[in-house]
Each structure stands twice: as structure tokens, then as C-alpha cells.
Amino acid sequence: MLTMVIYDITDNKDRNNLIKKLQHYGLRRIQKSAFIGNVSLSKRNELEGKVGENVSGPKDSIYFVPICHKCRGLTTIFSEDERVLIDDRNYRII
Template sequence: MLTIIIYDIKETNNRNKVIKKLQHYGLKRIQKSAFMGDIKLSYKKELTLALQENIQANKDSIIIIPVCNTCQEKIITHGTPLKYTEDEYVIE
């Protein structure tokens, strides 16, 4: 299922680990703090647990949003999406 993951992670080291994990699961960056891609339900549960290892619950947040097929058809974008290289991890 198409999934959007957005995050706000204060510490660069933890943020970089989260980014690497999202890329490992095949998700692609769509904004500085947002990734999107198709991920199976079984992997989504695994990814959720992996991401929790790299956040501080009192400072950071990660939101995982499933997007159904009907909703995918209604996605609207404006402007030019930012382009990132695969090895670009640090966002200041």
C-alpha cells in the first residue's frame, strides 16, 4: 500500500538513521522531512518498530499515513518537487 511517512527529529544522528531506514525499505524522499512509497503491511509493522529505536518520544515524532487506492487518485501536487541524491542524509 502507498504510504507517506513524515517526521520531525531533532538530533542529526537519529534523523540520519531514520532516513537510511526509510531508504532501505524502498521509500523515496518527497520533501525534506517526508518519504513516500509502496510498502507491504508486514514490512510496515517491522519498519514502525525499527523507526521507534531512533526517536526520543518527548522530542521527536514520526507519522505514518497509509494512502488507499481511491485516495491516491485524488493526490494533487503543485510546483516542482525537490530532488535529492540517494546519499544525501543530513538535513540541517
């Protein structure tokens, strides 16, 4: 399942730990506070169970956003860096 994870974590240690977890599960950074990748439902549930410890401040948040195949086809990316893509056939690049 294609999943985007976006976050706002104030503590540097918590943020760096979260980044390592996301990378360990195969997600790639596409923005400063955004990762994307294909993760099975069981691995996604496992990861979701581990990230709560990285939310320590009242303004901290982590969002897991599933992206279905239809939504991928409706996604438009404005970027000169095509490396942000997982599979460029499923996105409209401008």
C-alpha cells in the first residue's frame, strides 16, 4: 500500500528517531517532513505502533496517509527533481 507519512516533531532526538524508523521500513523522503513508500498493511500497522513514542510535545503530530491507485493517477507534482517519484507512470509531472 502506497503510504505518505507527514510529521511535525519539535524535539530533534524524537524527530531523528522517527526518520530512522521510516527509512528502516523503506519509506523515502520527498519533502523535509514527508516520506512516501510502499508498505504492506501489516508493516504499516507495525510502524504505526512504534511511532507514538516520538510524539512528546503538545504540537507534535504524525499523519499516515494511504494513497490508492486511483488517487495516484490524480496526483500532480510540480518539481524539477524527478527523484521524488516512486513510479513516474502514475503521476502527472509539471
